[in-house]
Amino acid sequence: MATTTIPTSARDTELPRPLAKPFYIGPLLVDPPILQAPMAGFTNYAFRQIVREFGGAGLLATEMVNARGFVWMDEHEAEHPDRLWGVAAEPRPLAVQIWDNEPETLAKVGARLATEYQVSVVDINFGCPVRQVTQKAHSGSYLLRFPDRMGEIIERVVKACAPTPVTAKIRLGCSRDRINAIDVAQVVEGAGAAALTVHGRTAADMFSGEADWDLISAIKPHLKRIPLIGNGDLDSAAKVVAAFERYDVDGVMIARAALNKPWLYAQAAAAVRGEPIPADPTLAEQRELMIHHFELVRERFGDEKASVLMRKYACCYAQGRPGARDFRKHVATIKSPAAFYAVVENYFPV
Structure with missing residues (x-):
């Protein structure tokens, strides 16, 4: 199957003035029309706070929350999941993404998020391709083969969360020979969802290959009332502008590229407004940003756990920088704040 990818030839500083406009998810105005993707293990409160400080994301999102685990913690009077750290x-605006395959469980958790936490959006994950979610829990992208089940889930969650809008995130299908995104999109809309996000790969693709934005765009004529948000391979302001110019989408969602460039949302927002694009922070500023990130994690989890957690976040900051491999080798062993600061001082480029 031919795949159309977003070109990288245009220089960010020479981008034409685009036509991207804010859009609504139910009563919520998303402005700018650029969303921060939920990413398990990464988009916690610390990451969201850093994105918020730079600006540019019209809607931020948590990591995806296991609805069944949330219910268990609630019933056993345990602290709610760390993935809800900071949400209250x-x-x-802020979205919380939930996953499971039981309509009743998802509706129960959605209602709590809408009423107790008063989140802006409850998003249902039908796109996660990892084995633990699909094969072991029969959730995430596994459910793409059962659109009727998806419709039942969405209807129950919409009813439980009202008037808080409910959205869905999907992939193109389970595999390249089982692409059913248009049929699924119509089910999602018919069940009452307020928006649809589509990642331009199939579940079988995982994160390999290139996102197919032609197939994402082909969904739009089949939606009557809800916005379509495209996701996949957006790693520069130029690509964000190209997505709006070339494809029929209302919004875009930036995911993995922002883990080592959390300022990307601000750059993309400036580009879609036709404004000068802010320069990347200097390496010295990026080092200070990483330390700020660590302090936010440390406030929540304490010295030892924060040091271990920071290993993966620090590796993201180093990606593509001079000496990244040597930095990752040393940061992978840190167990204390002192060790973290020493590795940053000695091995992170400035």
Whole structure:
């Protein structure tokens, strides 16, 4: 199957003025029309706070929350999942993504998020391709083969969360020979969802190959009322502008590229407004940003756990920088704040 990818030839500083406009998810205005993707293990409160400080994301999202685990913790009077760290008090708008395959469980958790946490959007994950979610839990992208089940889930969650809007995130299908995104999109809309996000790969693709934006765009004529958000391979302001110019989408969602460039949302937002694009922070500023990230994690988890957690975040910051391999080798062993600061001082480029 031919795949159309977003060109990288245009220089960010020479981007034409685009036509991207804010859009609504139910009553919520998403402005700018650029969303921060939920990413398990990464988009916690610390990451969201850093993105918020740079600006540019019209809607931020948590990591995906296991609905069944949330219910178990609730019933056993345990602390709610770490993936809800900061949600109750942080600024809005904010989406929380949940996953499971039981309509009742998802509806129960959605209702709690809408009422107790007062989140802006409840998003249902039908796109995660990892084995633990699909094969072991029969959730995420596994459910793409059962659109009727997806419709039942969405209807129950929409009813439980009202008036908080409910959205869905999907992939193109289970595999390249089983692409059913248009049929699934119509089910999602018919069940009452307020928006649809489509990642331009199939579940079988995982994260390999290139996202097919032609197939994402082909969904739009089949939606009557809800916005379509495209996701996949957006790693520069130029690509974001190209997505809006070339494809029939209302919004875009930036994911993995922002893990080592959390300022990308601000750059993309400036580009879609036709404004000068902010320069990347200097390496010295990026080092200070990484330390700021560590302090946010440390406040929540304490010295030892934060040091271990920071290993993967620090590796993201180093990606593509001079000496990244040597830095990753040393940061992978840190067990204390002192060790972290020493590795940053000695091995992170400036």
